[in-house]
Amino acid sequence: MTSPLRIGDSVRVRADWPPGHVRTPAYVRGKPGWIERIHGDFRNPELLAYGRDGLPLRTLYMVGFRQMDLWPSRYAESSNDHLYVDIYDHWLESIA
């Protein structure tokens, strides 16, 4: 990340499919959302899973999504429903 994200910023989850241990659920990849909370800095579990030190630390954000954006043709419950996932900074890109 070039600059830290702030609460309310619009973001998109990287549409990337790397092999191995990944903590970003597949169904949010490529989806637009916003920064809801900033949880702080943590060792990267995608590296810890392989016995490495997990450094550099990654900022963990709670990212909010509209259910209608996640499942445009499937979500049939209420257009006002939301979903939140905790995502590390290297999975997020800022969008206007």
Next chain:
Amino acid sequence: MSHAHDHPHDVTQHDPEAAERNRLPPLGKRMYAMRDLLVEKGVLSADDIQAEIEYMDARSPANGARLVARAWVDSEFKARLLSDPKGACAEMGIDASGLVEFVVVENTETVHNLIVCTLCSCYPRPILGRPPDWYKSFAYRSRAVVEPRAVMREFGTVLPDEVEVRVYDSSADMRYLVLPQRPPGTDGVGEAELAELVTRDSMIGVTLARSPAMLSS
């Protein structure tokens, strides 16, 4: 005939734990094999393992219920529970040191929260104990994110359309706990009795807290 034969005795005749283990499915046998290897190689001691089992067995949803009941009767405590959950646990004498990080989300008249971990089975174990089997099931983990209201209906929870449903997929370093709404008809009910209305499932978000009428029936 002397007892000079050299075939191995069936160890399970003399070792009830081994007999028990032999009846386990393959994953259970593997778990014991890994435990024995970890101890043999000095990674953990048998005492470490026993201490962890005792720690987990001492956890139960009663811890979470105490937090919720206190939050219902004490709005300042509720504010601390929402802003500093670990500090609030310490205040109540609940050991949350085993938790990575901890977020409490509050149900209101207009918002209902539901917790799932789609990637595995992340769960606030130090507060609620072990997760129920259904929480770890593929069906719950896959359906809770795409049809949360249908899942809740199967638990008997029907929410009005105008209530916003927020699903939290806790797949990273944070653990989540739902603070259910205080049920109607509980004015003047004491904290200990209120805690009995707070179920494990209501703190995951698939149900509401029980009403006093449900308790007496």
